[in-house]
Amino acid sequence: MASTTSSGLDLSIDDVALRFATPSGPLTALEHCSLEIPAGSFTVIIGPNGCGKSTLLRLLAGLLAADHGRVTVGGAAARPGDPRVGLAFQQPRLVPWRLTIDNVALPLELAGVPVATRRERAAEALERVGLAAAADLRPRELSGGMAQRAALARALITDPSVLLLDEPFSALDALTRETFDAELQRLWLERRRTVVLVTHSVPEAVALGDRVAVMTPRPGRVARVVPVDLPRPRPAEMLGDPRAAEIAAEIREVLAAAHAIELRPWAEQAGAA
């Protein structure tokens, strides 16, 4: 399998709106939401809980369809099952009755790749995420971190040009998470896929992103894209640098400003009382 080093695809979210029907009436998750993601970039989407950042990722994965606007991957409408796109969720979502290696091989199995070939590729993918020894274990025998590595291997097995990550490390302890962040950075430096990572951690955003898209509370849209002009690789210590602190402060400022707009009516009411 030839893995080109340049690869990556442009992603585009153009004036998207999305509403959900809920028991208490329609809910607008996204409104006038736009974001251009250049090929080969590492883009972090950050925002408060419920701002629609995971929804945005689902649009890119083709799991949801926008009510308004356009979502494209490499110029074509986003769709599920695109082999050029790999997706990892917040939970590992491994199939409990399959061996780890067969979980990793699942995307190839669905595409009809013969068993010998797909197991070989799955073994390679497991090795890439440091999980070669766990190939023949069941998911319940894996720790949380190992399971999430397996999920990452599953997302990487088609050697996708785009990697979509929905807070994949949020359930892990802080130390494991740091290791993961470092490995994710290494994987990306090896092969510049277009990576989109959703998180609500400012330090993680600064540690990993080229650009950090900060979202407003619901209905979500991108308030500002903050560039992160720190050199790579970025070891954990670099987050103590003054420049990193400045960038983190800027992200927090945008988050707070976006919040303030949302909260103003409440503040005024409180002031009047």
Added chain:
Amino acid sequence: MTRIGGALLSLVAFLAVWKLATVVGGYPDYILPPPEAVVERGGRAIGSGLLWEHTAVTLLEIVLGFAVGATAAVITGTALGKSILVERVLSPYIVAAQAVPILALAPLLDIWFGGGLLARVVICALIVFFPIAIATMVGIRSTDPLLAEMLRSLGASGSQRTRLLEIPSALPVLFGGLRVGVTLAVIGAVVAEWAGAGTGLGVLINIANQGLFDTPLMFVALTTLAVIGLVFYGLVVAVERRLVSR
């Protein structure tokens, strides 16, 4: 090995308590025969071919009744599990039918279906149907929505989702229903025979109990039914162990 040892130990204890009850109570054989009288009567029933004659018929009814009932139940249960509409339309009838005692309906069904093997298979299948249909429905619904979304993100087709996710998710619950269903098949066969049959273990119980006052023979028939139930239950568990890995 220890499992067999435990089973043997409990069998010995059961026989000892039974024997003790007959000794202490001093009951006549037509009220409660001692174990050895039942064993002796069983030996004669086997020797004369009487027991096998009735057992063969009942076995056939159980196997056919379970096969027909379970197949219909899995198909219906899948439809119920996959479609809320189907559940809304069908479930009142299914539940109502289950609430009607089959014992009361059996004579009527016997007439409707011609009083032969067919009638008994239908009655047996009806008794087996409900727990398996409900287990299938619950099993299909127990599919993890997070895994379903994961498969969808990988572009899985409907048939891939059924094969790779829905069926394996349903199996543990389905086998719970099959375990209940297979023991009910034994009861169903006997109930069906009581509604009108010439041979079968249910018939043998009636003959022994009401015709001959041969209580040891009745116990022989009951024991045979119990053994049949245990063997079929064991078969279901064995298949379950092979298919359900967790």
